[in-house]
Amino acid sequence: MTRWTEVFIMALLGAAVSIGAGCSKVDAPEPEPPALEEVAQPDLPATPFGYSEMEFPQNWLNDPALALFGGFSEAVDITDAGATLGRVLFHDVQLSSDNAVSCGSCHQQQHAFADITPGSTGISGTPLERNTPGLFNLRYQRRLFWDLRVEGLANQVLQPIGHPDEMGMDLEELESKLTSLPYYPPLFEAAFGDPAIDLDRIASGLVQFLRSIRSYQSRYDAGIANGFADFTASELTGKDVFFGGDTRCNQCHSGLNFFSTQPFINGLEMDYASAGDAGIGALSGAPSDDGRFKTVSLRNVGLTAPYMHDGRFADLRAVVDFYSDDIVHHPYLDERFSENGVGLPGQEPYRLELTELERSGLVDFLHTLSDTVITAAPAFSSPF
Ligand code: HEC
Ligand code: HEC
Structure with a gap:
């Protein structure tokens, strides 16, 4: 008999004794004590x-x-x-x-x-x-x-x-x-x-x-080790779109964990407070925090649909279409979403107008971050 079973049976016996004692005195049913056998x-x-x-x-x-972020969390x-x-x-x-x-x-x-x-x-x-x-x-x-x-x-x-x-x-x-x-x-x-x-x-x-x-065993990680030899043409396209050019995805979702400790406003709403959730703005009261949310890690993002703080996007294609075409103007929209990617927040949002191959490539690339270990x-x- 394992130690577990022993402990369990002793507890059952204890419970049976106390239930028995209770029953001898009362006619009306008492609230049941937790039924340990269940x-x-x-x-x-x-x-x-x-x-x-x-x-x-x-x-x-x-x-x-x-190394920098790791220094922030408690040992x-x-x-x-x-x-x-x-x-x-x-x-x-x-x-x-x-x-x-x-x-x-x-x-x-x-x-x-x-x-x-x-x-x-x-x-x-x-x-x-x-x-x-x-x-x-x-x-x-x-x-x-x-x-x-x-x-x-x-x-x-x-x-x-x-x-x-x-x-x-x-x-x-x-x-x-x-x-x-x-x-x-x-x-x-x-x-x-x-x-x-x-x-x-x-x-x-x-x-x-x-x-x-700890999640570090995805196809992307295997790719780092083997020069992305196993990536499809579409995944390679997506990788280029993510890391290169105008999307600036990796400037926020950065490092090996594809995240930032800094929260940002990524243009889902013109006025998040009116839309129902101001994020950090609800805590600080500052207009510059209206809609500022955690920059979540994109590792395993292919497994975690739906997306964003309120789960508004059902799949990654919807997220990519959003970043390409639909970022909303906001008085503190992050400057990485402007044409030049620099300067003050609150500029007109860029319109990447990604091609079909770039969109499906980006989706395919994001799926390579899944860690089925x-x-x-x-x-x-x-x-x-
Ligand atoms: C009913 C669903 C539900 C249950 C049960 C639940 N969580 Fe969560 N958890 C959430 C939601 C929703 C959030 C995000 C809430 C927010 O950000 O305001 C969250 C956030 C978290 C986070 C923060 C993650 C991050 O990256 O910021 C941790 C850690 C966490 N939960 C751990 C736990 C633990 C441990 C338990 C059990 C003791 C638990 N949760 C039970 C729904 C749940
Ligand atoms: C200025 C910083 C910034 C840039 C640039 C950026 N993101 Fe994000 N991303 C965020 C923030 C902040 C959130 C969370 C926003 C929210 O939920 O309200 C987010 C959320 C996401 C999510 C949803 C994750 C989840 O688990 O719900 C995906 C997917 C994503 N971003 C992909 C991308 C891609 C692809 C690009 C490039 C086209 C990109 N991001 C560019 C800051 C950024």
């Missing part, structure tokens, strides 16, 4: 996955942009037991008040931990206003959310658990709920040396797991 058990490998040994390859560690010690705990927490519906929603319900592994519906729904069924982003390479994300409102992953990970539309859990009850589930005390003991469960440890487990999701890795999958 709680799914995590199925974990006997030897934990080697999360602590996973690292970015040397070219990432040497990338000047990434995290990842242990195999800590990330294993995080894997269970991330995929466990017991972290929600109705035992039906986990982080993984919205952040789905096969979509690089994004959601493919524009308004994800949690326990309340009310669609969230913003598009669920993918989760990977979080070492390089000092500030989280589309409006960068939270600094540090450890300060972010408990928020969805308490959010009434996401997981709706009273954080004060979370510690005792997890303590009552037989599989958690041993997981916390393995991670922290004793079985005590508190919010800091829950956050630490989640952070260790999320920080271990992270979407399939058992180490990141649901153990339930």
Whole structure:
């Protein structure tokens, strides 16, 4: 008998004793205590996955942009037991008040931990206003959310658990709920040396797991190593359009992670506040921040449709058509979208009028950034 089964059966026995004692006294049915036999058990490998040994390859560690951004995010010690705990927490519906929603319900592994519906729904069924982003390479994300409102992953990970539309859990009850589930005390003991469960440890487990999701194994990365020998003509065209010429895509979606720590206004609306979501502008109140949003990484973008903070574009072709033809004038539109690409913000938007081959090439190129290693890795999958 494995240690897991032993622990589980002992907990079942404990539950049976207390249910029996309750029943002998009352006729009217009492609210049922959590039925432990209905709680799914995590199925974990006997030897934990080697999360602590996973690292970015040397070219990432040497990338000047990434070295700079990496310096911004907090240092995290990842242990195999800590990330294993995080894997269970991330995929466990017991972290929600109705035992039906986990982080993984919205952040789905096969979509690089994004959601493919524009308004994800949690326990309340009310669609969230913003598009669920993918989760990977979080070492390089000092500030989280589309409006960068939270600094540090450890300060972010408990928020969805308490959010009434996401997981709706009273954080004060979370510690005792997890303590009552037989599989958690041993997981916390393995991670922290004793079985005590508190919010800091829950956050630490989640952070260790999320920080271990590193995405650097796409066809594009293979291309860097082999001179893009396997790229199709269309993918090569798209690569030229992305990195060269007038699009300036790589000036914002830059470095090996195809992102920026700086937020920008990319001309989706003339007046974002009136359209319903001013992004950073809603926090700062500054007109120059109206519609300023996080410059998300384009890694795995082929897996994470729909696109933009509100999921307005259903596919990459729609995004490319937007950048080519439809950028809207905004008083603080980023200058990279003007004819010359320099000067003050708020200039007339350029009209690239990309050819059909350039458009489909750009879409094909963006698909080469998909990393099917992270979407399939058992180490990141649901153990339930
Ligand atoms: C109901 C859907 C839903 C659930 C459940 C959910 N999230 Fe999210 N998550 C979102 C949405 C939507 C956003 C973007 C919100 C925003 O930017 O305002 C987000 C953003 C994030 C981000 C920021 C990513 C970035 O690049 O800025 C992290 C990290 C994250 N979630 C982790 C988690 C964790 C950990 C859990 C479980 C404890 C979780 N989420 C549960 C929908 C969800
Ligand atoms: C001035 C900086 C800037 C430039 C130049 C730029 N982008 Fe963006 N991009 C952004 C920002 C900021 C967002 C998020 C905007 C939002 O959601 O409101 C974004 C979003 C995207 C998204 C959606 C990602 C997702 O996960 O939802 C794609 C795809 C994209 N850009 C591709 C491109 C391409 C292709 C080019 C070149 C034609 C380009 N970008 C040029 C700043 C820029």
